[in-house]
Amino acid sequence: MKKLSWGMIGGGQGSQIGPAHRLGSGLDGAFAFVAGALDHNAEAGRAYAQSLGIASDRAYGDWREMLAGESARRDRVDLVTVATPNATHFEITKAFLEAGFHVLCEKPMTMTVEEGEQIVRAATNSGTICAVNYGYTGYSLVRHMRAMVARGDLGNVRLVVAEFAHGHHANAADADNPRVRWRYDPAQAGVSAQFADCGIHALHMASFVTGQEVEKLSADFASCIGSRELEDDAMVNFRMSGGVVGRLWTSSVAIGRQHGLTIQVFGETGGLRWAQEQPNQLYWTPVGGRVQIIERGEANLSPEADRSSRVTVGHAEGMPLAFANIYSDLAELIGAAKQGRPADPAAMLCPMAVDGLRSMAAVHGAVYSARSNGEWVDARPPMLRG
Ligand code: NAI
The missing domain is CATH 3.40.50.720 (NAD(P)-binding Rossmann-like Domain)
Structure with a gap:
């Protein structure tokens, strides 16, 4: 073609x-x-x-x-x-x-x-x-997590815990470096710094993996480096459309953390844990059982995981390949539209504008909440409220 x-x-x-x-x-x-x-x-x-x-x-x-x-x-x-x-x-x-x-x-x-x-x-x-480009949703084992939740391996999901905490802006002596400073300046960054930059990746991933939308949230923002007007650390509690309880921590002052994106999902019959820095392993623990390691590329994973996996088990795949899966989804969707045929449903996992919109509503809701002593607020964009 x-x-x-x-x-x-x-x-x-x-x-x-x-x-x-x-x-x-x-x-x-x-x-x-x-x-x-x-x-x-x-x-x-x-x-x-x-x-x-x-x-x-x-x-x-x-x-x-x-x-x-x-x-x-x-x-x-x-x-x-x-x-x-x-x-x-x-x-x-x-x-x-x-x-x-x-x-x-x-x-x-x-x-x-x-x-x-x-x-x-x-x-x-x-x-x-x-x-x-919520590109981290392109990782094969993130897609497998989503598939395991959707097919009921965890029973009803009770809890999702998402983190995106790094330590790259933790040095107070470097806070005035222009490459760092603009990120915490409302005139250049907008209403939120760390939550809008990194937190929304974690929040979107919570939705992607559970298949539920964030409905309301309560936020606590902090500027750990006092000269910063915008937050460099945030804790956000949220509730999802199917009743899942959500917890999210994002930070740029977590010294020792590198990229720092992790997601954990806990259901009635098991728990899952995945970390972006070790993306080729997914930790699955059935209730009452031991921790099992699911390897990317192994046999009998979900079709979603197989479609987004490229090299054989044991050979590491990383971030550009996750982005490649976003492009591969788009190639299928655009190709199908050009040829007037239905697209492969497995390519429909690519995050769309409506996901970007939901994130903006969550950012503005969290900013309002943080300024109002953690008041719970509706996190949905007006056009998507029932
Ligand atoms: P950067 O500052 O490293 O690079 C920005 C580039 O855009 C520069 O080459 C600059 O010359 C160019 N540019 C600026 N204004 C332009 C204009 N009007 N027309 C054409 N080119 C222009 O920024 P970085 O870190 O690459 O971030 C870019 C975007 O990507 C941001 O929105 C950021 O949030 C996002 N990002 C997303 C990530 C993800 O995982 N999805 C990771 C890192 C960044």
């Missing part, structure tokens, strides 16, 4: 997340990287795009030039990834959706709930796919 074509905005030279998108999109050979507006500096972006093999007429100086250029082509890109700083996601994503492009937007999808609702509407009205 002919490759789909792919373009990226942001993700320029030296960026944190650009390389993972390039690796992830290219891994299965489903996408060809043909266009980009990769940098806030037009010349640097054009030069870097060409150094990556993009033709000069598709190495754009900025996203508006790319929108005009790609819209005018018969062979326009099939998918655009938006990997720019947070405050720019809304404007760029909305413009591309309205012009009929499928988009994969980095998290957080928008800065406000209202913007999130506009993105959901824009995708619906234009009939386009708008996915959001």
Whole structure:
């Protein structure tokens, strides 16, 4: 089958997340990287795009030039990834959706709930796919956790405990470093720092794995480094649509923790534990039994796990392959739409704009709650309240 074509905005030279998108999109050979507006500096972006093999007429100086250029082509890109700083996601994503492009937007999808609702509407009205890069849901064993919960291995789920706690902003002497400081400055970061940056990954994963939505929450935010206006640590209690009790801790001052994303699910008949830094093992404990280690790639896992696993058991898979699973889902969804056939249901696990919207409602709800002594608040976006 002919490759789909792919373009990226942001993700320029030296960026944190650009390389993972390039690796992830290219891994299965489903996408060809043909266009980009990769940098806030037009010349640097054009030069870097060409150094990556993009033709000069598709190495754009900025996203508006790319929108005009790609819209005018018969062979326009099939998918655009938006990997720019947070405050720019809304404007760029909305413009591309309205012009009929499928988009994969980095998290957080928008800065406000209202913007999130506009993105959901824009995708619906234009009939386009708008996915959001909760890329850690692409790990094979995270998908297997979801499948185990869905098929009832744990019985009714009672409790989900999610953490995303790292220690990379714990050094008070480095707090004024401009690369760190902006993240805790409301003028640049918005209403929330650590919860909006990392906490939403953990919160979304709690929904992904349990198959339930966050309905209400109560938050406690702290700025452990006193000069910070926004939180560098947060504890959020929540309740889910099917009655699951949720606990979430996120921090950037947890010295000794690296990436720090973990998820645990406890049901009536067993418990599961998975950590992003050891993604090839899933710990399963049946009630009254011993801990068992489920290995990625072993026989008799769920179809969802098999579809998202690429090398044989015992060989480590990591983060770019999780992102590759998001791209593989999108390739299937876009390919099916182009060919007018139903998509493989297993490809429908890719997080979508509605998930990005739910996260924004949770962020704003948590900020309100934290300012109101932990008052319990409705965590659902207005357009999704029954
Ligand atoms: P970064 O600051 O390392 O890189 C940003 C890149 O975007 C730079 O190349 C910059 O020149 C470019 N850029 C800035 N404004 C632009 C514009 N208007 N047009 C075109 N290019 C522009 O940022 P980083 O860490 O790569 O984060 C980018 C986004 O990815 C953020 O929204 C962040 O939250 C998200 N992210 C997501 C992760 C995930 O696991 N899903 C992990 C890390 C970041």
